[in-house]
Amino acid sequence: MDTLLLSRIQFGANISFHILFPTITIALGWMLLFFKLRFTATGEKKWMHAYMFWVKIFALSFAMGVVSGITMSFQFGTNWPGFMETVGNVAGPLLAYEIMTAFFLEAVFLGIMLFGASRVKSWVHTLATFLVAFGTTMSTFWIIVLNSWMHTPQGYELIDGVVHATNWFEIIFNPSMPYRLVHMMLASGLTVAFLIAGISALRILWGDRGEDVKAALRVGIIAGAALIPLQILAGDFHGLNTLEHQPAKVAAMEGNWDTGPNTPLVLFAIPDEAARENTYEIAIPNLASLILTHKADGVVPGLNDFVTEDGEVLHPRVAPVFYSFRIMVGTGMAMLLLSWGGVYLLRRYGAGDMPKVSLYAFCAMSFSGWIATLAGWYTTEIGRQPWLVSGVLSTKDAVSDVPAGMVLSTLIGYLVVYGALILAYIGVITYLARKATKGEQLVTRAYPRSGEANIKALVPGE
Template sequence: MSPLLLSRIQFGFVISFHILFPAFTIGLAHWLAFLEWRWLRTRAEVWRDLYFFWLRIFAISFGMGVVSGIVMSFQFGTNWAVLSERAGAVLGPLLSYEVLTAFFLEASFLGVMLFGWKRVSHGLHFFSTCMVALGTLLSTFWILAANSWMQTPQGHEIIDGMFIPVDWSAIIFNPSFPYRLVHMTLAAFITTCFVIGGVSAWYLRRGIHLEPARRMLKLAVAFALVAVPAQVLVGDLHGLNVGEHQPIKLAAMEAHWHAEPEGEGVPLVLFALPNEDAERNDFEVAIPRLGSLILTHSWDGEIQPLTSVPASERPPVAPVFWGFRVMVGLGVAMLLLTLASAWAWWRGWLFESKWLLNGWRLLSPAGFIALLAGWYVVEIGRQPWVVYGLLRTSEAVSPNITAAAVMGSLITFAIAYAVIFGAGIWYLIGLVRKGPQPHERAPDTEDGDKTPARPLSVGDRDDAEAS
C-alpha cells in the first residue's frame, strides 16, 4: 500500500469520526436554544429538565468533536504538505476565519452555557446558548467555504504552481457553496431531529419519562415535516449544480458509462454492480428516461458519460454509486416515517403506535449514516482531484512520507479513537438511559456558595438503573 493510499485512508478514517460530532452539535445547539426559549416563555419545569438533559449530551459531543478536529488539522502538514504549500494561501485564511469567528465565539460562551445557570441572569444565559448555536453555524460556513472551493475553485490565479487569491468573494461564494452549505446544515438538523425522535420513542416504548418524551416526539415530527421535504428540494438543486460543474462526479453517482442514443434519455439505475474494467454495469435494474427527468428536469436530457474522459480522470465508481443510494434510500425512509407520523399525530394515535415508535428507534442513527454516505459521495466523487480539475491528489501528498510512518500513525489513531470515543459513547448512552431528571436547584449565592452545578454528571449508577 502506497503512502498516497494510506494517507487517503487515514484522512477518511479521521474525518469520518470528526464529521459526526460537529454535525450533531450544530442541530443540538439550536435545539437547546429552543428549549431554553420555551422555558423562559412558559416556566414549565419540563422544558428546563429537557434543556439540562440535552446540555449534558451536547457538552460531551462538543468535546469529542474538538478532539477529533485537532487530529485532522495536523494531517495537512504531515501527510498533505504539497496541498498546504500550493493552496495554503486560499485554505489557510478560510480555516483561520473559522477559528477567529466560530471557535472563539463558542469557547467564549460555552462556559456560561454549561456553568452559568443562576450565576448569571436568565437572559444572559439564553443569550450565551444562542451565541454557541450561532458559532456552530459560522463554523459550518467557513469549513464548507474551504471545501466547496476545492470542489469548484474560482477567484484565484496560479502563479509558479501556487494558488494566489485575487477575489475573496468569488473564493468564498464559489458555485457549489450555497447549495452545499444549505444541504449540510439541513443534514445536521435532521440528524439531531431523528436522534431526539428516537430517544423519545425509546422512552415511550419503555413507559418512562412519558411527558418529556411526548413533547420531544411531537417536536421531532413537526420539524422533520418541514426539514426533510426541504432537504429533498435542496438535494435536487445541488444535483443540478453538480451536473453543471462536476459532470463526471454525477456520472459516477449514476454509474452512467456511455451516451444513450439520441432521444432515448438517461435511465435511472436502481441497482447495478459497476464494472470499471469492462466499463459497464452488471445486473443492472433501471427505469428508462426517469434519470433524465430527475437529473436534468427534461424527459430526454443527457448527462456526460464516464467514458467521455480517460479512466485516469474518473473517480472510483462503486463507492460513489452506492454511497449516493444509501443516502437517498435513508432520506426516503425518513420522509415516509415523517409523513406516517404526522398522519398518526393528526389522528391521535402517534404515541400508541408501536410500529411508528419502533420506526423512530430504528432510524435514530439514519442521519449519521446518510451524512457519512453523502460525504463519501462528495469526497470520493471528486477524485482524482484534490482541487477539482487543477491539482491531483497524487500530486498533493507529502513527498518524503513513508508508508510505514502513515501505517503506524493510522494504527495509533484507530486504537486511540476506539478508547476515547468508545468511552465517550458509553458515557452518552448512560446519560440517555437515565433520561431527563428534575434539575437540582443551584446553591444560594447569597450564602457565599459559588459551587457551580455539575452539568456532565450522569448521577449515581443505582439511580440510573432504577430509572
C-alpha cells in the same frame, strides 16, 4: 497499498469520525435555544428539563468534535504537505476566519451555556445559548466555503505553481458553496431531529412518561418531517449544480458510462470499471435524464468521456460513489416515511401513547443522520477524485513521501481509538437516558420576578 492510498484512507477515517460530532452540534445548539425560548415564553418546566438533558449531549459532542478536529488538521502537514504549499494562501485564511469567528464565540460562551443557568439572569443564559449556536453555524460556513472552493475554485491565479487569491468574494461565494451549505445545515437538522426522537422514544419504552420526554419526541418527529422534503429539494438543486461544474462526479453517481439522451435511472447495479459497464442492472427508463435535466430526452454525461486517448482515467472510482449515493438517498427515503408516519401517529395517539413498533422504529433510526451524512460526504469527496482541488492540484501531487508502513501503523492506531470512542459516546448517551428514566432528573424552579432558573440535580428519593 502505497502511501497515497493509505493516506487517503487515513484522512477519510479521521474526517469520517470528526464530521459525526459537528453534524450534531450545529443543529443541536439551535434546538437548545428553541427549548430555552419555549421555557421563557411559557414557564413550563418540561422545556427546561429537555434543555438540561440535551445540553449534556451537546457538551459531549462538542468536546469530541474539537479533539478529533485537531488531529485531522495535523494531517495537512504530515500526510498532505503539497496541499498547503499549493493552496495555503487560500486555505490558511479561511481556516483562520473559522477560528476567529466561531471558536472564540463557542469558547467564551460555552461555559455560561453549560453552567450558568442558575448563576446568571435568564436572558444572559439565553443569549449565551444563541451565541454558541451561532458560532457552530459560522464554523460550518467557513469549512463549507473552503471545501466548496476545492470543488469549484475561482477568484485565484497560479504563479509558479502556487495559488494566490485575486478576489475573496469569488472565493467565498464560489459556485457550489450555497448549495453545499444549505445541504449540510439541513443534514445536521435531520441528524438532530432523529437523534432526539430516537432517544426520547427509548426513554418512553423504558417507562419514562415525563412531559419533557414527550415534548422532545414531538419536536424531533415534527422537525424531521418538516426538514426532509426541504432536504430532498436542496439535494435536487445541488445535483443540478454538480452536473454543471463536476459532470464526472454525476456520471459516477448515476453509473452512466455513455453520454446521451433518455438516460435511465439505475436503481441497482454492480459497476465494472474494467469492462466499463454495469452488470445486474435494474433501471427505470429516462428517469435520470428527467431528474437531472428536467427533460426525458435530456443529455446526461457518461464516464467514457473522462478517459484520455492514452488511457488515463480522469473520473473517480465508480463503485464507492455509486453505492454511497444510493445509501444516502435510501436513508433519506426511510426518514421521510418514518417522520411523516410519526406525525400521523402523534395526531392520533399523542406522544406518550404511540404504538411500540413506531417507538422501536425511531430508536433504530436514532443515528440514521450519521449514515446519511457519511454516505453523502463519501459521494462528494470521492467524487472529486483524482483532484484534491479541481483542476488545480491532483491528490497524488499533494501526498507526502512518508513510508507506507508508518502511515499504516498510525492508521491502525486511529481506527482502534476511534472505534473505542464511538462505542463510549453511544454508551454515555444511553447511560444519560437510563439515568434520567430512573428519576435522576433535573428540576427547574422559575422565579416569577427575575425569570431566573435555579437548576439542581435530584437523587432518587430526595
